[in-house]
Amino acid sequence: MTVKPILALDIMGGDEGPAVTIPAAALARMRYPEMRFRLYGDETVIRSALSSYPDLAAEAEIIHTDVEVLGTDKPSQILRSARKSSIGLAVGGVKAGEAHAAVSAGNTGALMALAKIGLRTMPGITRPALAALLPTMKSDVVMLDLGANAECDDENLSQFAVMGAAFARIVLGIDRPSVAILNIGEEELKGTDDHKEAADALRAVDLDFTYAGFVEGDKIGRGEVDVIVSDGFSGNIALKAIEGTARLVVELLRRAFRANLWSILGFIMSKRVLSSLRAHLDPNAHNGAVFLGLNGIVVKSHGSANVEGFANAIGVAHDLVADNIQQRIADDLARFNDQRLSAKEQQAAAE
Amino acid sequence: MTVKPILALDIMGGDEGPAVTIPAAALARMRYPEMRFRLYGDETVIRSALSSYPDLAAEAEIIHTDVEVLGTDKPSQILRSARKSSIGLAVGGVKAGEAHAAVSAGNTGALMALAKIGLRTMPGITRPALAALLPTMKSDVVMLDLGANAECDDENLSQFAVMGAAFARIVLGIDRPSVAILNIGEEELKGTDDHKEAADALRAVDLDFTYAGFVEGDKIGRGEVDVIVSDGFSGNIALKAIEGTARLVVELLRRAFRANLWSILGFIMSKRVLSSLRAHLDPNAHNGAVFLGLNGIVVKSHGSANVEGFANAIGVAHDLVADNIQQRIADDLARFNDQRLSAKEQQAAAE
Numbered sequence: 001m002t003v004k005p006i007l008a009l010d011i012m013g014g015d016e017g018p019a020v021t022i023p024a025a026a027l028a029r030m031r032y033p034e035m036r037f038r039l040y041g042d043e044t045v046i047r048s049a050l051s052s053y054p055d056l057a058a059e060a061e062i063i064h065t066d067v068e069v070l071g072t073d074k075p076s077q078i079l080r081s082a083r084k085s086s087i088g089l090a091v092g093g094v095k096a097g098e099a100h101a102a103v104s105a106g107n108t109g110a111l112m113a114l115a116k117i118g119l120r121t122m123p124g125i126t127r128p129a130l131a132a133l134l135p136t137m138k139s140d141v142v143m144l145d146l147g148a149n150a151e152c153d154d155e156n157l158s159q160f161a162v163m164g165a166a167f168a169r170i171v172l173g174i175d176r177p178s179v180a181i182l183n184i185g186e187e188e189l190k191g192t193d194d195h196k197e198a199a200d201a202l203r204a205v206d207l208d209f210t211y212a213g214f215v216e217g218d219k220i221g222r223g224e225v226d227v228i229v230s231d232g233f234s235g236n237i238a239l240k241a242i243e244g245t246a247r248l249v250v251e252l253l254r255r256a257f258r259a260n261l262w263s264i265l266g267f268i269m270s271k272r273v274l275s276s277l278r279a280h281l282d283p284n285a286h287n288g289a290v291f292l293g294l295n296g297i298v299v300k301s302h303g304s305a306n307v308e309g310f311a312n313a314i315g316v317a318h319d320l321v322a323d324n325i326q327q328r329i330a331d332d333l334a335r336f337n338d339q340r341l342s343a344k345e346q347q348a349a350a351e
Numbered sequence: 352m353t354v355k356p357i358l359a360l361d362i363m364g365g366d367e368g369p370a371v372t373i374p375a376a377a378l379a380r381m382r383y384p385e386m387r388f389r390l391y392g393d394e395t396v397i398r399s400a401l402s403s404y405p406d407l408a409a410e411a412e413i414i415h416t417d418v419e420v421l422g423t424d425k426p427s428q429i430l431r432s433a434r435k436s437s438i439g440l441a442v443g444g445v446k447a448g449e450a451h452a453a454v455s456a457g458n459t460g461a462l463m464a465l466a467k468i469g470l471r472t473m474p475g476i477t478r479p480a481l482a483a484l485l486p487t488m489k490s491d492v493v494m495l496d497l498g499a500n501a502e503c504d505d506e507n508l509s510q511f512a513v514m515g516a517a518f519a520r521i522v523l524g525i526d527r528p529s530v531a532i533l534n535i536g537e538e539e540l541k542g543t544d545d546h547k548e549a550a551d552a553l554r555a556v557d558l559d560f561t562y563a564g565f566v567e568g569d570k571i572g573r574g575e576v577d578v579i580v581s582d583g584f585s586g587n588i589a590l591k592a593i594e595g596t597a598r599l600v601v602e603l604l605r606r607a608f609r610a611n612l613w614s615i616l617g618f619i620m621s622k623r624v625l626s627s628l629r630a631h632l633d634p635n636a637h638n639g640a641v642f643l644g645l646n647g648i649v650v651k652s653h654g655s656a657n658v659e660g661f662a663n664a665i666g667v668a669h670d671l672v673a674d675n676i677q678q679r680i681a682d683d684l685a686r687f688n689d690q691r692l693s694a695k696e697q698q699a700a701a702e
Contacts, residue, residue, distance in 0.1 A: 217591025240568025
């Protein structure tokens with residue numbers, strides 16, 4: 001029997017709030033008719049937004065709150081107000097078993113903190129990781145950790161590899177993904193001791209993924225591997241640097257096309273080309289970063305996601321629930337630990 | 352009296368060797384007629400390449416070696432062979448005081464190792480840093496460390512700020528550059544303890560630069576600050592991610608323009624636009640990464656640099672020598688340490 005996913009949606013989060021999240025829920029429901037929703041936020045506002053979507057309104061459950069997380073709140077205040085906000089209640093819904101996954105386009109820091117504290121890490125996982133898809137020259141690549149942890153040791157990195165591979169199998173549909181570690185060189189002796197020890201651990205085991213060694217930052221966009229594992233600090237720096245550079249190049253193009261009449265004509269003739277480029281790089285097409293390694297699934301949408309983007313984030317949550325990523329991670333982690341243990345015993349016996 | 356820069360050039364380094372480095376030296380000599388060169392490499396090859404540049408040939412000194420660093424050498428072998436290679440002898444020329452700066456397009460790892468071991472760090476500097484210019488929406492930004500050190504503490508980071516500001520004053524010609532620290536968020540409590548302590552130190556002093564706080568990876572391309580300080584690990588990842596993304600976007604554009612007849616026509620009309628974009632992002636225009644903090648100036652050119660690119664790297668070395676960056680760094684570091692010391696004494700007295 002497959003699970004019928006019940007999703008907890010933070011309706012108030014994101015730049016547009018219900019104007020995006022409600023139509024997105026309706027769109028996602030058409031794609032996955034078996035899915036059910038719990039909608040967290042201001043009931044009056046939600047009811048009014050739902051008026052155009054009677055089918056969704058008929059079966060969605062609304063959980064009211066008018067507490068908001070404000071950008072001006074101090075970090076110490078954020079967590080207190082966030083618990084009772086639509087973000088906090090949506091995460092709480094997953095914790096209470098009322099929903100299988102939460103989806104929010106709200107404040108990343110608040111969502112991350114609430115998810116960590118509320119759901120705690122899965123047995124055996126020492127740190128959760130933020131994973132997302134990035135566009136490449138070929139198909140998408142899964143990258144993690146994108147900023148859940150500023151510092152990571154070798155155990156964290158190898159657990160990220162196990163979790164990232166499980167994620168790639170579901171989201172990219174690849175049976176045996178290749179997994180690489182982000183580093184400052186490809187040679188085995190590059191990077192910190194933690195990088196080298198994580199690499200040793202991944203080389204020593206035989207799981208449902210292929211360890212592909214170290215990759216440098218310029219390989220992220222090549223699409224030669226399916227999963228790239230990183231500490232949260234440099235993963236976040238890389239993600240942001242990629243976003244910033246894509247924006248820089250597009251802005252430079254825009255300026256250059258305005259230069260003179262010929263270039264404006266060229267622009268008009270190239271419009272379709274440029275919009276296909278924009279579509280390839282569109283964050284909405286890759287929307288839905290996931291916190292992996294917690295006792296529950298939490299998906300973070302871009303704050304600026306449009307209806308299609310938020311619906312895609314809901315789709316990611318749906319797939320992870322339907323394919324039971326939690327069980328897959330637990331199973332893979334158990335096999336990883338077994339194999340590591342017996343490798344260490346063999347080593348000890350040999351010495 | 353201004354110094355007349357004498358440069359030690361590794362003639363054999365880079366993808367093209369003397370076919371690029373000799374014409375580049377001749378070009379740089381026209382730009383800075385007072386500059387003198389010592390040319391390191393295979394004498395027969397150099398003499399033959401010099402035959403088209405009699406003015407350069409007349410006054411350049413050739414130091415012969417036929418030892419090469421091979422890509423297939425093991426790391427342990429590289430250093431041994433590299434010492435006697437054109438890279439090693441060029442660095443040795445700086446060490447012996449025969450040249451003010453060395454410029455090489457050879458193996459980065461070998462150059463870095465030889466420079467560290469041969470020249471050692473300046474008094475008071477705990478780690479050298481690799482600094483370079485990156486293109487932004489406005490003018491260029493100085494970024495360091497780009498990979499000289501995998502791990503950096505707060506002292507390293509604040510020394511990088513002092514060195515990066517001195518570099519920006521010379522290379523960007525800005526009297527009072529703004530300096531930011533690369534981090535995973537802009538709030539004061541983001542990042543590791545080392546980031547927070549480096550920020551505290553920079554806020555506490557009053558030197559010839561403005562401390563501008565933390566910046567995230569997507570701000571590198573904005574051009575809102577003049578210097579971005581980073582640990583060598585995430586700095587290298589960011590640099591490579593930026594290069595990879597620029598390449599990805601250009602490749603996607605190239606493919607998209609080939610789609611149909613209209614887009615091919617659009618491409619032809621947009622050609623000038625696209626080449627102005629390429630020029631803005633061209634690594635040759637930003638060529639010349641510098642190892643700062645050593646007892647001598649060492650400039651690393653891209654291996655794929657063309658004549659213009661290698662001449663630009665020589666130009667960077669020239670400017671750093673002519674404006675005496677070594678003395679500027681020493682002076683600024685002394686002031687930084689004095690101010691830090693008195694701030695700590697005041698703190699101790701107050702407690």
